[in-house]
Amino acid sequence: MNILIAPDSFKESLEAIDVCHAIKSGFSEVFPNADYTLLPMADGGEGTSAVLSYVLNGRWKEVTVYDPLMRLITAKYLLLPDATAVIEIAEACGLHLLKLEERNPVITSSFGVGELIKDALHEGARRIIIGLGGSATNDAGVGMLTALGMALYDQQGEPLTQGGGQLACLQRIDNTAFNPNILNTVFEVACDVTNPLCGPLGASAIFGPQKGASPEQVEHLDKSLSHFATVCHQHGNEDYQDIAGAGAAGGLGYTLMTFCGAQLQSGFDTVAEAVGLSQHIANADLVITGEGKLDAQSSMGKVTGGISQRAQLSHTPVIAICGSVDGLKPAQTTQFDVVMPTIQKVDSIDNVLKGAYDNIETTAANIAAAIRLGQNIK
Structure with a gap:
């Protein structure tokens, strides 16, 4: 039997x-x-990397990255033998990395996620599975983009500082130095959240409060994400803000689709296919x-x-x-x-x-x- x-x-x-x-x-x-x-x-959340490591004989890679408040920490991701990397974003920008009084999605950043992706690309990864969940951020993945070489400027031509609150000031996006390996890499995003980027069911309204946002900050963050999506569309990108999952991880789902060509699918389906x-x-x-x-x-x-x-x-x-x-x-x-x-x-x-x-x-x-x-x- x-x-x-x-x-x-x-x-x-x-x-x-x-x-x-x-x-x-x-x-x-x-x-x-x-x-x-x-x-x-696993269903794409916490523990997914450990499951895939056991089943597919991967090796762990530890990297020094910035946490949501731009403090240096050690995070890890999984490298599989077939040039696949498995990254759980919570390793770099997870809510568990902050004390309760430190939670503030207006200033928290996904920069460390970009550092993990950058390292995986340097290791030769040509397929990256990303588990969205447990983030402390609401910056639409702009921190991640800047870590990968994207430049974002305000009305005065100054680079945006970290945090979702800054997105309302975005005027111009420059992808000249964006990591070229991104275009040659398949991104698969394990995501069980179906929220759009903005609105009453968007990233800010639904998940902002648990990340420390006040009602006033939620309103500001929602408008900031909407403005970010508008500028992205003006720069010739497709408009993914209403796609289910765009609001996952504070808008990381939207940005992974927009700039990395990512496919969002059920976390369980992602793991099931991999094993x-x-x-x-x-x-x-x-x-x-x-x-x-x-x-x-x-x-x-x-x-x-x-x-x-x-x-x-x-x-x-x-x-x-x-x-x-x-x-x-x-x-x-x-x-x-x-x-x-x-x-x-x-x-x-x-x-x-x-x-x-x-x-x-x-x-x-x-x-x-x-x-x-x-x-x-x-």
């Missing part, structure tokens, strides 16, 4: 590869001779997936929902092992052949999280025992 184990991480308790090992350990108690394929998964998920499913007799909490959002671009959809296409049975099941209607659980929560007893949340590995292992062993029982019943 060929068993594919392809879970997401269990947030706050286990990485995806640890979940794989727990499920395999439990199943092996009943089916020790089965062929197991461990394929940890050859469909072929793995086609080769399996059984697929086991899982996540910390299975709920109504699981079918909306998340790992478990995406795997179940692909498994159904190949008529492969799929089991979901999860920490808990929350708010699912019966029709929503039919996308899996079995849905099984792992919590073994009533306990504190801290103990449940600490015991995640053992709980998953026990649940997997019980599921395997039920399968064996079914095989033996005449």
Whole structure:
């Protein structure tokens, strides 16, 4: 029996590869001779690079870059053997890099993201997968552009300073020194955010407050992004501001499309394509997936929902092992052949999280025992 184990991480308790090992350990108690394929998964957010490193044998590269407030830090990205680089923007401009009182999207910059891209190009990357998520910035990726050689000037002919608040002053864009390797590189952006660049559902209005923006700053940032898009269009660029995902990561989605020719797609789809998920499913007799909490959002671009959809296409049975099941209607659980929560007893949340590995292992062993029982019943 060929068993594919392809879970997401269990947030706050286990990485995806640890979940794989727990499920395999439990199943092996009943089916020790089965062929197991461990394929940890992610949806383009935090942990995506680690998943691809495990599956595709990449190497990590550490780089000194500027953080959102232009302080030097060490960030890393992943280089794969096929000249692909995987960059999570949060490494360089993540909200987690700032203290609560330091959050201010009017001045925070994506400059460090450009430095990571520049280094990857220097390393010979010809395909760059970028995970958008967790940013502290609202500068439409202008910091990234300047790190890559783009020059942006205000009405007085002075270079713009860093931060989204400066975009309202933009008058002219000069791409003379823009890194020429950009045009010869394929950019794939893993993005689960569908917000446009501006407006009530735009980057500033929806994500600005959590990045520290006041209502007045949100209004100013929204107008600044709109002005930036207008100037970009005046300089002969296509207008991508209303495309779903343009508002991701404070407008980085828009700028990656506009200046890097990036394709925005579901984070899960990006990872699934990179690891050859469909072929793995086609080769399996059984697929086991899982996540910390299975709920109504699981079918909306998340790992478990995406795997179940692909498994159904190949008529492969799929089991979901999860920490808990929350708010699912019966029709929503039919996308899996079995849905099984792992919590073994009533306990504190801290103990449940600490015991995640053992709980998953026990649940997997019980599921395997039920399968064996079914095989033996005449």
